[in-house]
Amino acid sequence: MKKFMDKDFLLSNDTARHLYHDLCEDLPIIDYHCHLSPREIYEDVRYDNITELWLGADHYKWRQMRWAGVEERYITGDAPAKDKFIKWAETLEMAIGNPLYHWSHLELKKYFGYEDILNTDTAEQVWELTRGKLRDPSMSARNLIRASKVQVICTTDDPIDSLEWHRKIRKDAFEVQVLPAWRPDKAMNIDKEGFADYIARLSEVSGVDITDFDSLLTALDKRMDFFAANGCKVSDHGLSGIHYEDHTDAEVNAIIRKRLEGSALTDQEIRKYRAAFMLHQGRAAHKRGFVMQLHYGVQRDLNKRIYRALGPDAGIDAIGDSSSAVEMGRFLNSLEETGELPKTIIYSLNPNDNAAIGSVIGCFQDSSSVSKLQHGAAWWFNDHKEGMTEQLKSLASLGLLGHFIGMLTDSRSFTSYTRHEYFRRIMCDLIGVWVENGEYPADEKRLEAIVKGISYYNAKNYFDFCCNK
Known part of the structure; x- marks a missing residue:
């Protein structure tokens, strides 16, 4: 039996593990479609607790909590933040096979260093751990973006928008392009x-x-x-x-x-x-x-x-x-x-x-x-x-x-960049299976071009973004 979400999570053979760990795991991210707030990026927002970070605007989670019969006051209402998080932990226990189960644990591992399981038994511990971590300046919006190796962010903006926050970010010389x-x-x-x-x-x-x-x-x-x-x-x-x-x-x-x-x-x-x-x-x-x-x-x-x-x-x-x-x-x-x-x-x-x-x-x-x-x-x-x-x-x-041109986050959360990891693992496993089945040659040069291209370079070239790497 494989260990839950270890370093080879979703990678079923040696070729897949090589493609992911050696070729694309550490590549930067180009997020060409998301719903992040440029104002929050400019102001480098900090979150008081994981409920604000995770449940404040995530309708994916709201939907699953309603499916679990959770009262609306614990979802979008006036219940205490800690109680809302515990209700989310209860919901997550039943989410076997749902991507939110994987995403939640990938985010806890990457951004909070938590490698155990989130459930009702551990919710209190995770609440305290994440709240303490969120007090650290390294958990601000811009530092979460930096930690995720993001080079370009394209937000979603209405024609009547003044683009005030984009212009302020550019004047502020933030090294990540926010367009x-x-x-x-x-x-x-x-x-x-x-x-x-x-x-x-x-x-x-x-x-x-x-x-x-x-x-x-x-x-x-x-x-x-x-x-x-x-x-x-x-x-x-x-x-x-x-x-x-x-x-x-x-x-x-x-x-x-x-x-x-x-x-x-x-x-x-x-x-x-x-x-x-x-x-x-x-x-x-x-x-x-x-x-x-x-x-x-x-x-x-x-x-x-x-x-x-x-x-x-x-x-x-x-x-x-x-x-x-x-x-x-x-x-x-x-x-x-x-x-x-x-x-x-x-x-x-x-x-x-x-x-x-x-x-x-x-x-x-x-x-x-x-x-x-x-x-x-x-x-x-x-x-x-x-x-x-x-x-x-x-x-x-x-x-x-x-x-x-690969993956995008389509998200409002600064910790959603683990979706790129999730995608890259799935993509590498699919290609690894084809190679080990004899459906594509074990040609290192061509495989490297394909995997690195899908993970990063194809988007960079397609959109003509000016990135350093």
């Missing part, structure tokens, strides 16, 4: 409550009187140029699906006027608007050299009672099934036809879409970039052992795994 990422979802979601109010704020920030689609695009372009001037290299879009609907400029101008006047839109009008909006975003990304990230396949805020109490990102989202490989192809082709298809990463929350993504993006690769279109890392409900393995296997079967 904004363009996330214009609120301008795209024309059917959502508050759309008109948001457009009014965008109009004010951009200095453009937004009365129709053309003026909206002018405002967005101005803000996108501002983001580019502040180091932005990526855009990011949260979509229910990658849809395409034929439309004319006149139709889309009429649709947004109708919405700003307070009238409801038909489903077809919403689809036409979103198609026009995303085509412009693709062209705008291409013009500025941004990498466009498309996250789709989500149903958001299903539990309206919790949504009314807590708002979005409360652990009440789920996998959706509104995707269409046909429409994805039409969308990408519309940009390709005019030579305006940017580097693009496509992620689906629905693992059933893996093969569709791989087959569609293979139609749009060209010599302008190595693997110009990427099948994004296993995301959200898929970033566990099976989900990561299936995404890697699908990409390998349909494309070129050796050019994959």
Whole structure:
């Protein structure tokens, strides 16, 4: 029997152990998509206790605690911080096979030096240990980033954001690049409550009187140029699906006027608007050299009672099934036809879409970039052992795994960087099994290029980040 989470955790053979320990374990991290707060990075925040660090904004954990029947006051309510942590420890005991079990123990080991098991018997001990450690200056936000060997962080930022904290970080000469990422979802979601109010704020920030689609695009372009001037290299879009609907400029101008006047839109009008909006975003990304990230396949805020109490990102989202490989192809082709298809990463929350993504993006690769279109890392409900393995296997079967840009955190926590370790171990084990099964040669030179590339170098080159290593 193997020891629980020892140094060879998830590494099942000698080749896998060599690939991980000798080739990629100590490589830096490029976190090209996350939800960290630039303000907290600038202010170098410290946490009083592990509840603040772990449970303050982690809807992954909230969701599992509700699954365990924990009262909401111990999750997002007013219960004492220590009691909340003990409830999390109780929940974790039952999380066999869940990535949160592994992530929690990886974080305790890496950042707190704790190598035992977190459960109800040890919760008190872990609470005291972590609280004492968190008093040390080495546990500040910036020092956690440094300890994780992070070189680049791309946050997630709205077009109306002033980017104040990014500019302050840059002036402060923090050695880690903290760059904004363009996330214009609120301008795209024309059917959502508050759309008109948001457009009014965008109009004010951009200095453009937004009365129709053309003026909206002018405002967005101005803000996108501002983001580019502040180091932005990526855009990011949260979509229910990658849809395409034929439309004319006149139709889309009429649709947004109708919405700003307070009238409801038909489903077809919403689809036409979103198609026009995303085509412009693709062209705008291409013009500025941004990498466009498309996250789709989500149903958001299903539990309206919790949504009314807590708002979005409360652990009440789920996998959706509104995707269409046909429409994805039409969308990408519309940009390709005019030579305006940017580097693009496509992620689906629905693992059933893996093969569709791989087959569609293979139609749009060209010599302008190595693997110009990427099948994004296993995301959200898929970033566990099976989900990561299936995404890697699908990409390998349909494309070129050796050019994959690898893992990201997609997290709000400064201790989530162990997800890169988790991913690298899973990736090395998969490749190690293939080698030892005789499915790929034990060619050290090529294996080193593949493993180091997926872990670090492919992302560095794909995004053209200026890193030291």
